[in-house]
Amino acid sequence: DQQVKQNSPSLSVQEGRISILNCDYTNSMFDYFLWYKKYPAEGPTFLISISSIKDKNEDGRFTVFLNKSAKHLSLHIVPSQPGDSAVYFCAAKGNNDMRFGAGTRLTVKP
Amino acid sequence: KAGVTQTPRYLIKTRGQQVTLSCSPISGHRSVSWYQQTPGQGLQFLFEYFSETQRNKGNFPGRFSGRQFSNSRSEMNVSTLELGDSALYLCASSPRTGRLLSNQPQHFGDGTRLSIL
Numbered sequence: 001d002q003q004v005k006q007n008s009p010s011l012s013v014q015e016g017r018i019s020i021l022n023c024d025y026t027n028s029m030f031d032y033f034l035w036y037k038k039y040p041a042e043g044p045t046f047l048i049s050i051s052s053i054k055d056k057n058e059d060g061r062f063t064v065f066l067n068k069s070a071k072h073l074s075l076h077i078v079p080s081q082p083g084d085s086a087v088y089f090c091a092a093k094g095n096n097d098m099r100f101g102a103g104t105r106l107t108v109k110p
Numbered sequence: 111k112a113g114v115t116q117t118p119r120y121l122i123k124t125r126g127q128q129v130t131l132s133c134s135p136i137s138g139h140r141s142v143s144w145y146q147q148t149p150g151q152g153l154q155f156l157f158e159y160f161s162e163t164q165r166n167k168g169n170f171p172g173r174f175s176g177r178q179f180s181n182s183r184s185e186m187n188v189s190t191l192e193l194g195d196s197a198l199y200l201c202a203s204s205p206r207t208g209r210l211l212s213n214q215p216q217h218f219g220d221g222t223r224l225s226i227l
Contacts, residue, residue, distance in 0.1 A: 004152075036218075041220065043114070043116075043218030043221055044200070045218070046215035046216070089152060097166075098143075098155055099155070100152045100155075
């Protein structure tokens, strides 16, 4: 069962514009959420996280929003840069469980 | 500070064989988790080790096993390999946890790509 879903397998954005990556989850026991970025031939790299007690966390160009009632989180990248092109995974933790989404491939065009 | 090191990077095996993958966590990290990544499936949790004990296990058959040594290094073993075991196997470490994946980000290695022929 896919408890964490990233429904968009790919996203293409122009350099300088906003990239919005979405993630939905079904398990209400999840209380901590993370975003990872993955380049080819490398392991995922931690990007940003958010606890369920918050609805927004910002770190530079990256902001994660959490809507608990909708069981939805999103990652905003502003402004997008070509170096942001990678696969982005969302992850959810809670109740001794951790699940990842299938990933969204972001392409930022110069 | 060296990152998480996984060896080997690439491995080719045939059906029915067994394989052992190795992971050296970041120095000082005591928790090691293993994941399987296949196309379209994202990352699936295999198991987590802390203080040489398996603390949590994902939904994988008993052919998948692991262990952790006193220096926190971990090995993962897959026996009776099947074609569907072809995947990227990732190891991740974090500083501490008594329960699965406390709210600290995990640091991933670059993975071992296992191909079954």
